[in-house]
Amino acid sequence: MKFGTFLYKPQPAEGVDINFYRIKPESGTVGTPNPNMLTNIAVFGDNELTQKHPEWISISKDGPAFRRLTPPKVNGINPGNKKYTLRWDVLCMTNPEVREYNLKLIKECADKTPGISISSQHFADHGFCVCPRCIELWRTSGLNWYDWRAQTVTDFLKEVKEIVASKPLYVNLLPDPVLGRERFGYDFDALAEYADAFVVPMFSKAYPSPWYWEMLARAFKSKLKKPVFTNLYVRGPNDDPKQTPPVKDLLTVAVRIARTGVDGIIFLAENADRIRDFQKAAIQSTDVLQELDGYGGDEVLDLVEKWKSLF
Ligand SMILES: [Zn+2]
Secondary structure, rough: EEEEEEEEOOOOOOOEEEEHHHHHHHOOOOOOOOOOEEEEOOOEEEEHHHHHOOOEEOOOOEEEEEOOOEEEEOOOEEEOOOOOOOOOOEEEEOOOHHHHHHHHHHHHHHOOOOOOEEEEOOOOOOOOOOHHHHHHHHHHHHOOOHHOOOOOOOOHHHHHHHHOOOOEEEEEEEOOOOOOHHHHHHHHHHOOOOOOOEEEEEOOOOOOOOOHHHHHHHHHHHHOOOOEEEEEEEEEOOOOHHHHOOHHHHHHHHHHHHHOOOEEEEEEEOEEEHHHHHHHHHHOOOOHHHHHOOOOHHHHHHHHHHHHHHO
């Protein structure tokens, strides 16, 4: 198993195999590539680009894909779409300007850094996108609606893979192993032809019920034909530490995911210091580590043992 981090600052953490720098998270801000870190790019989830070009938003019959969380107000009204729980604004994925903008950034990062991870490279959810361009593209394709959406998502990944060339390409998949095709346009087998590995974000500010996360990890591992990583939430930007997962729960969920046979676990944090705090708290959790011995997730316990050398 491999272990990694998913960070919002371009400084790698110690004690893991790989570090991802979120050069463009869904907020839409763009940083500077770090040649010592893999690069994560959120593609069609982009709050900043949406501010500049609200007309590029993805559309459903229940309204556009504006987020509800801390949304920008338009004429004093929250425009967020209540029918869907969108965490960020989602642009239409057939928009040529948005594609070109992202493919250019992916190319620059692939040239300068050891690998690429892409997120939100798919439709916003079921019912998207019914903008006039998407409807026209669908009609002329001759395919049924779900096949056209899946082909659109796969073709975009194919374009990304051509740009990334021989560097590793990690593809993030939202955590729905059953209806991913109908909701986001995921054809798991077709995507596996271009992905080097899949990453399943399992972000939560609490992990009191590891049973569900273990089940999801097991489901994805059984379905996907490339290595599977899961991504766990340690502490995001601007988080109150009291509202982040306790170390005991993080270690427990990591061990229970490890025993499903996944190929790696990634930890999300604002920066390398927050990962270091987590590592320190983990090695101090001797009672929890003792309890987790024998669960079948020894790789996580070995990792924590290795972290002792960092302090
Ligand atoms: Zn569209």
